[in-house]
Amino acid sequence: MTLTCIAVDDEPLALGLVCAFIDKTPFLTLAGRYSSAVEALQGLHDHPVDLLFLDIQMPDLTGMELARVLERNQTGSAPRIIFTTAFNHFALEGYKVDALDYLLKPFNYEEFLRAANKARAYFELINRPTITLPSVPEPEEEYLFLKVEYQLVRIAFNDILYIEGLKDYVKVHLRKDRPEAVSRPILSLTSLKALEDKLPSRRFMRVHRSFIVALDKIEAVTRNTIQIGAATIPVSDQHKETFNQFLSRWS
Numbered sequence: 001m002t003l004t005c006i007a008v009d010d011e012p013l014a015l016g017l018v019c020a021f022i023d024k025t026p027f028l029t030l031a032g033r034y035s036s037a038v039e040a041l042q043g044l045h046d047h048p049v050d051l052l053f054l055d056i057q058m059p060d061l062t063g064m065e066l067a068r069v070l071e072r073n074q075t076g077s078a079p080r081i082i083f084t085t086a087f088n089h090f091a092l093e094g095y096k097v098d099a100l101d102y103l104l105k106p107f108n109y110e111e112f113l114r115a116a117n118k119a120r121a122y123f124e125l126i127n128r129p130t131i132t133l134p135s136v137p138e139p140e141e142e143y144l145f146l147k148v149e150y151q152l153v154r155i156a157f158n159d160i161l162y163i164e165g166l167k168d169y170v171k172v173h174l175r176k177d178r179p180e181a182v183s184r185p186i187l188s189l190t191s192l193k194a195l196e197d198k199l200p201s202r203r204f205m206r207v208h209r210s211f212i213v214a215l216d217k218i219e220a221v222t223r224n225t226i227q228i229g230a231a232t233i234p235v236s237d238q239h240k241e242t243f244n245q246f247l248s249r250w251s
Contacts (some may be wrong), residue, residue, distance in 0.1 A: 001027060001122060001123060001124055001127070002027055002028070002029055003027060003029065003031065003050040003051050003119060003123060004029050004049040004050050004051070005028055005030060005031060005049055005050060005051035005053060006023060006030070006031055006033065006034065006040060006043065006044070006049050006051075006052055006053070007019050007022060007032075007034070007052075007053045008033075008034045008035075008037060008040040008052060008053070008054045008058075008063065008066075009028070009053075009055035009057055009058075010035050010036060010055065010057075010058045010059065011034070011055070014055065014084070014105065015033055015035060016047060018053050018084060018112075018250045019033050019114045021113075021153070022053070022148065022207055024109065025112075025113065026114075027117055028051075028116060031047060031049050032047065032049070035056060035059050036059070036060060037054075037060070037061040037062065037063055037065065037066040038061050039061050040054075040066065041066060041070075042068065042078065043062070046180050047133070048079065049079050049238070050079055050119075050123060051079055051081075051082065051100075051184060052069065052080070052082070053067065053082050053083045053084055053103075053118050054081050054082070054084065054085075055085060056083055056084075056085040056087070057085060057086070058215055062196060063083060063085070063117065066220065067081055071098075080099075080100045080119060080122065081099045081100060081101070081124075081213055082099065082100050082101045082103060082115050082116075082119065083099050083101070083102045083103065084103045084105060084107070085102075085103075085104065085105060086104070086105040086106075090106070090214055099114070100118055100119050100122060101115040101118050101119070101150065102150070103115055103226070109222070114130050122211045135158040138169055142156060142157055143155060143156045143157060144157070144195075144198050144199070145173065146172065146188040146195075147188055147189065147190070148186055148187065149187055152190075153186065155174075155186065157174060157199070157200070157203055157204075158175075158212075159174045159175050160172060160173070160174060160175075160204075160214050160217075161173045161174060161175060161190065161213075161214055161217045161228050161229060161231070162206075162211060162212065162213045162214060162217070162228050162231065162233060163211070163212040163213075164210060164211055165191070165192035165209070165210040165211070166187075166210075168189060168191075168194070169187050169188065169189055169190070170187070170188055170190055170192055170195055171185050171193070171195075172185060172186040172187075172188065173185050173188055173231070174186070176215065176229070191204065191211070192206075192209075192212060193210065196212055199212065202215075203215060205239075205242065205243060205246060206236050206239055207226060207233065207234075207235045207236070207239045207243050208233065208235060208236045208239060209236060209238070210236070211233050213226055213228060213233060214228075215246065217229075221247060224240075
């Protein structure tokens with residue numbers, strides 16, 4: 001598979017280095033080089049590509065602003081982005097616009113190739129032919145995948161105690177009897193509603209605007225709260241009726 005790409009950077013030396021790395025990589029084809037995001041936007045309008053190697057700090061229109069424009073205005077398959085920047089504090093913003101990777105200047109060819117290979121793996125995955133198999137019942141999944149930083153993390157349903165909504169993030173609280181590496185709360189950039197749709201309703205319940213609980217981890221209840229371990233979780237009026245129906249099965 002060959003990926004068409006462009007490089008965008010207002011620093012001539014940095015732009016030349018990225019272009020040289022692209023030319024050196026057999027599965028990448030350089031379709032254009034631009035010294036400003038404004039020029040790149042026009043070029044993408046005339047000639048769509050698969051991949052952008054995009055600097056962030058540029059005059060007039062920053063790389064992050066260009067990424068947001070492309071995200072809002074895409075009419076087909078938008079190009080994927082690998083950011084190149086000298087400032088590591090942009091990593092979280094790059095995550096928010098769903099960048100494939102983030103190269104911190106100065107980077108060498110080995111680091112560039114690692115990011116390019118990640119892009120190739122992504123495009124090979126989405127372009128894999130669909131095979132139609134006979135319809136058979138599928139077993140219910142016992143886990144879900146959450147995007148954490150730049151990777152997907154598998155979380156077993158049985159390890160989840162409760163999930164807390166924090167504005168643009170969710171915080172997944174896990175069992176404490178697991179190894180330390182998998183017992184710390186996990187932060188993921190998603191909404192509580194999106195996560196609620198992925199969880200089996202027989203095992204999890206939304207009890208508050210900001211909380212989903214694992215029903216089999218409830219240790220005690222009062223009129224308006226749930227106890228799970230050391231956590232006391234409120235039950236809002238909006239969800240009380242549904243929760244009381246569940247509680248009636250305990251009686």
